[in-house]
């Protein structure tokens with residue numbers, strides 16, 4: 442029997458799994474092939490609807506799918522990968538309790554989809570105090586904290602994720618402070634679509650988000666953060682959306698990496714013989730421009746599909762194919778019926794942008810049963826939602 446081991450329970454793994462299952466049904470049925478998922482989380486976390494969950498427009502359970510349900514033909518190990526040995530072709534892992542020490546698993550093909558983490562260490566005191574919303578526990582903790590803790594919520598980082606989360610938080614708490622080191626929010630979007638970037642700023646103002654541009658958070662302490670202009674914000678909830686650095690698995694450190702620690706892939710998404718990677722863990726070249734594709738769910742999904750196809754080809758003795766996906770665009774939501782979207786370079790706003798974004802996410806949710814519940818929940822909860830009166834922004 443041959444074994445494909447998929448590391449992580451995110452978009453890359455889910456889509457590589459799907460592509461392999463569609464192509465190798467016979468070998469899987471006959472027991473000639475085994476798929477094993479090793480993931481530190483027991484659920485797939487659908488990050489796309491994080492804003493809706495934060496705003497109270499969706500229940501958290503709809504965005505978290507047990508891996509055993511999303512990938513029924515795989516053996517799922519709830520464990521942390523501790524090392525990959527490329528020479529003996531084994532993955533070492535430790536189960537959640539860690540009681541029995543490390544176990545190991547041999548692979549014929551390996552998919553590295555372990556994603557990235559926000560580099561909290563880059564800010565003094567932020568590690569251990571800042572939330573990142575990457576793992577399923579983070580989101581539950583944020584919801585719990587905003588329920589019980591008084592005072593402002595500070596969001597660090599004014600990219601699209603930080604802006605969307607600030608807007609979502611403004612539906613729950615009266616004072617949200619968004620701290621952005623650049624002189625404007627969503628600078629990357631501004632460079633491509635200035636009208637959409639301006640709309641993001643307008644939406645934040647409408648929602649009463651207290652935006653501080655041109656300043657950085659320099660330190661975090663229990664109950665406060667200090668900004669580079671010397672001001673101190675009293676807060677017990679700090680959310681970091683400050684970019685990413687790839688999860689570096691021991692044993693893979695020597696493979697070619699870029700400055701963000703991402704594994705540099707070939708055009709066929711290989712990083713070593715019989716080892717593929719994609720998503721936030723990898724630096725994947727755009728097929729046309731050759732520059733690394735953006736670290737977001739769309740690219741993780743599409744490259745994950747290609748990884749799965751190439752694994753299936755390798756297992757049936759055929760060479761891998763190049764990653765050819767060219768992209769689609771980006772989108773953000775500011776509440777039901779309010780959104781911005783860049784679709785193939787065409788700027789869209791309002792209901793159209795919002796509906797397009799939701800439609801896209803629904804198509805990629807891990808199970809149909811969850812996807813069909815989303816539109817009804819969104820509209821029902823939006824009708825019920827009480828507007829939060831924003832606190833007037835005060836200068837420090």
Ligand SMILES: Cc1cc2nc3c(=O)[nH]c(=O)nc-3n(C[C@H](O)[C@H](O)[C@H](O)COP(=O)(O)OP(=O)(O)OC[C@H]3O[C@@H](n4cnc5c(N)ncnc54)[C@H](O)[C@@H]3O)c2cc1C
Pocket residue numbers: 448449450451452453454479480481482488489490491520521522523554555556557573574575602688719720721722736737738739741
């Ligand atoms: C709050 C938030 C909102 C976002 N919103 C959007 C959006 O609206 N649109 C969009 O396109 N993108 C969005 N993104 C980005 C998108 O979610 C990521 O680009 C995408 O998740 C990358 O997929 P991945 O499979 O590479 O990694 P992930 O989905 O992060 O999965 C990584 C997996 O690896 C596991 N793992 C890590 N280390 C280990 C280990 N040592 N052992 C075992 N398992 C391990 C983790 O538990 C996890 O299951 C958002 C991200 C966040 C955090």
